[in-house]
Amino acid sequence: YEAATPWPGAANGDGASLQLLDPAQDNRRVANWTAVPPEIPGQPRGLVVMTNLWRYHQLGQDLGTAWREPAYDDALWPQGPALLYVEDAALSAPKNTPLTLGPMTYYFRTKFTYTGPTLGVRLNARLMVDDAAIVYLNGKELLRLGFNPETQVVFGTPADRLVGDAALEGPFSIQGEFLRYGENTLTVEVHQNNSSSSDVVWGMDLAVESLAAPFTPGKANSVATPLPAFPPLWLNEALTLNTSGVFDNAGEREPWIELLNADPLPVALDGWYLTDSLTDLTRWAFPTGFALWGSEWFVLWADGQPHQTVGDDLHVNFRLANQRTLALVRAQPGGPAVVDYLTIPTLASDTSLGALVDGQAFTRRVLPSPTPGAPNAAVPIPELRPLGDLTAGHIAFAWATVPGFRYRVEATGDLVGQPWETVGEQIAPGEALVFNVPARDLRQFYRVVLP
Numbered sequence: 001y002e003a004a005t006p007w008p009g010a011a012n013g014d015g016a017s018l019q020l021l022d023p024a025q026d027n028r029r030v031a032n033w034t035a036v037p038p039e040i041p042g043q044p045r046g047l048v049v050m051t052n053l054w055r056y057h058q059l060g061q062d063l064g065t066a067w068r069e070p071a072y073d074d075a076l077w078p079q080g081p082a083l084l085y086v087e088d089a090a091l092s093a094p095k096n097t098p099l100t101l102g103p104m105t106y107y108f109r110t111k112f113t114y115t116g117p118t119l120g121v122r123l124n125a126r127l128m129v130d131d132a133a134i135v136y137l138n139g140k141e142l143l144r145l146g147f148n149p150e151t152q153v154v155f156g157t158p159a160d161r162l163v164g165d166a167a168l169e170g171p172f173s174i175q176g177e178f179l180r181y182g183e184n185t186l187t188v189e190v191h192q193n194n195s196s197s198s199d200v201v202w203g204m205d206l207a208v209e210s211l212a213a214p215f216t217p218g219k220a221n222s223v224a225t226p227l228p229a230f231p232p233l234w235l236n237e238a239l240t241l242n243t244s245g246v247f248d249n250a251g252e253r254e255p256w257i258e259l260l261n262a263d264p265l266p267v268a269l270d271g272w273y274l275t276d277s278l279t280d281l282t283r284w285a286f287p288t289g290f291a292l293w294g295s296e297w298f299v300l301w302a303d304g305q306p307h308q309t310v311g312d313d314l315h316v317n318f319r320l321a322n323q324r325t326l327a328l329v330r331a332q333p334g335g336p337a338v339v340d341y342l343t344i345p346t347l348a349s350d351t352s353l354g355a356l357v358d359g360q361a362f363t364r365r366v367l368p369s370p371t372p373g374a375p376n377a378a379v380p381i382p383e384l385r386p387l388g389d390l391t392a393g394h395i396a397f398a399w400a401t402v403p404g405f406r407y408r409v410e411a412t413g414d415l416v417g418q419p420w421e422t423v424g425e426q427i428a429p430g431e432a433l434v435f436n437v438p439a440r441d442l443r444q445f446y447r448v449v450l451p
Contacts, residue, residue, distance in 0.1 A: 002031065005279050006327060008035030015119040017215045019173050021181065022227040028361040029230050029336030031140055031330065032183070034223055036117060036214040044124055044207035047112045048186060050093045052204070054110045055079040060103035060153060062155035067107055069139045070185035074109050082203035083128060084108070089165040093128055093203055102154045104195055108188040108202055113335065117222030118181050120211045126170035130201040130212070131193040132159030137178040138185055138248075145169060146191070162193040166201035176208060181225040182334020227332055231267045235328050236260035236297065236338045237354030239370050240320050243343075246372050249313040254303035255320040258372055259328070261292040264361040271331040276302075276318050281329045281336040284316040297358075300370045302326075322346045357403060359448065363405065382407065382448040387434065396436045400426035408449045420441055420447065 003012045007030055010016035018036040025032055055077040057063065062215045066072055080097030089407060099106065125143055127133060132146025134153060175294075190202050216222050237258040239245065248254050257274065261267050268291045275283035292298050301313070302320035309315045320326060327341040342364060344353055352370035356363045367376060382399040401407060406427050410420040423437055423446075437446070 001030075003060060004343070006325065006341055008033065010035035010037055019216075019221045019223050019395075021221075021223060021225050023221075025227050026230040028337050030341065031090055031332060032227060032230070032289070036223055037328050040219070044209045045116065046205070046207050046383045047114060047123075047184075048110065048206040049202060049231040050083070050126075050128070050203045050205045051081045052094060052110055053079055053081050054097075054108045054202070055082060056084055056097075056099070056109075056202075057107040058103055059098055060105075062105075063107060063118055064155075065076065068107070068187045068208050070183070072109070077109070083166075084203070085201045087161055087166065087199045087201050089199075091128065091166060092168050095365060099200055101198070101200065101252055104158065105204065106190045106200060108190065112184050112186065112206075112209065113182060114179060115334070116123045116208065116419065117180065117210060118176065118179050118225065119216075119220065119222045121176035121179060122209050122211060123174040123179065124207045124209060126172070126205050128142055128166055128201055128203040129190060130163040130166040130199055131191065133188050133202065135204070136187045139187075140178045142178060143172055143174060143426060145172075150188060153189075155214050156427070157191060159191045159193040160331055162340050163201075165199075167267045172431065176343050176427060179208065180333065181223045182332075199313050200327070225333065230339060232262035233267055233292070233328070233339070233357045234341050234355065235326060236358055236370065237367065237370065237376060238302070238320060238326055238342050238344060239350070239372070240322050241349040241351075242438050243349045245350055245370060248301045248303070248308070248315070249310055250305075250308050252303070254301050254305075256299050256372055257302050257316075258354070259296075259298045259357075260359050261294060261296045261298070261409065262434065264294040266291045266293050273329040273336065274300075274316055275329060276320060276324045278320060278325055278327065278338075281316060281327065281338070287314070290314075290341045297373050297375065299446055304378075305326065329392045341366050346428050356405070366406075384446065384448060393439055393441050394436045397446070398432055398434045401431060403428055405450065409431060409437070410449055411437070411444050411446050413444060415445055 011018035016037040019036050055074045055430040066205045084097045086099050088100050118232050135143040146161045148160050149245045169376050239394050240255050269286035274284045301315045304319035306317045307317045325343050327338045329336050332341050351368045354367045354376045356365050358375050384397045387396040406423040409423050411423045412418045412420045
């Protein structure tokens with residue numbers, strides 16, 4: 001990780017812990033990390049307020065159970081702030097969005113984003129409802145009010161109580177087992193007591209309360225959440241000042257970006273973006289249905305001229321410049337997140353910034369000989385040069401290095417049947433490394449590995 005954006009700044013000395021979201025996925029990706037700020041146990045944090053914006057369905061149609069799920073498409077539902085109501089009486093919260101009488105069952109949906117611990121928390125809810133409601137969080141029943149626990153509720157089931165004028169009820173304390181890190185979907189079905197009811201009301205506030213410290217040394221991370229796998233897709237090279245290099249499909253020399261798909265299989269880029277602004281992560285979206293072929297070095301043009309896109313000759317809607325951060329972004333739980341990035345320095349004309357080892361994070365260097373659409377200059381294979389016994393009981397050897405690269409020395413006693421063991425690892429400060437290891441009585445084989 002790094003101590004600068006796009007890595008979470010709150011973890012850089014401001015008291016927050018830096019936590020991995022999904023240990024089963026690539027931990028070199030910014031999108032797999034988050035900063036968890038220190039919170040005082042017992043201090044609630046608001047998630048949904050009583051005047052929250054809700055989408056609603058009041059057409060009297062049985063939507064089954066799919067409407068509860070986060071993936072359900074509610075884009076055509078009308079929306080408005082709570083309280084949502086048909087009620088003449090004065091209530092203890094603002095009446096904001098009028099509803100229509102008629103249905104026995106009303107549906108409501110809203111979303112919120114949560115970026116704190118998901119283990120060791122509880123939820124506190126307060127409701128205003130006429131007559132009864134069942135609340136779901138991410139498709140799971142969270143709370144019911146106005147129904148007996150044993151009541152089997154389906155579309156059109158009448159409420160088990162009759163409310164005169166809705167009043168604030170709660171707080172209700174609920175275990176936070178259904179809360180997710182990132183985007184959460186809150187859904188509600190409100191039921192009337194009878195088909196001739198003269199009023200209906202819905203509103204809710206929801207808060208989360210931490211029961212444990214946000215730091216979890218020696219334990220599972222408190223924000224652990226499953227993420228989709230990261231394909232081996234990288235920002236492999238970029239050039240800002242193209243004065244004598246390749247031409248685009250319009251016959252112009254323009255800034256370009258090279259992507260590498262290191263997977264032998266194609267990778268679809270629906271829901272992926274490029275940006276040069278970390279405050280606008282979805283600045284340019286890849287075209288629907290676009291994919292990179294397996295083992296492909298793909299060049300696209302960062303000239304701010306998207307109208308010049310023809311087929312696979314892609315032009316993004318920003319012009320790449322020096323002193324900017326270029327980011328590759330994907331949609332994932334919690335919203336768009338940076339998968340890879342290049343922090344571009346002041347590049348001279350016709351020099352690029354790229355990975356010295358193709359498809360590797362944290363190995364980016366200025367390349368005097370750009371290679372758009374092709375592998376970058378390879379790092380030389382280390383050739384060991386024995387130096388003999390420099391100090392008593394030790395042997396030493398040296399090899400040429402690339403400054404800033406990490407090299408690992410491994411040893412084995414037998415080339416067949418014995419594993420290689422790490423005996424040392426070092427980042428090269430210059431163009432050569434000398435390595436000393438204790439001499440052993442038995443024969444040893446040594447090798448240098450680029451991790």
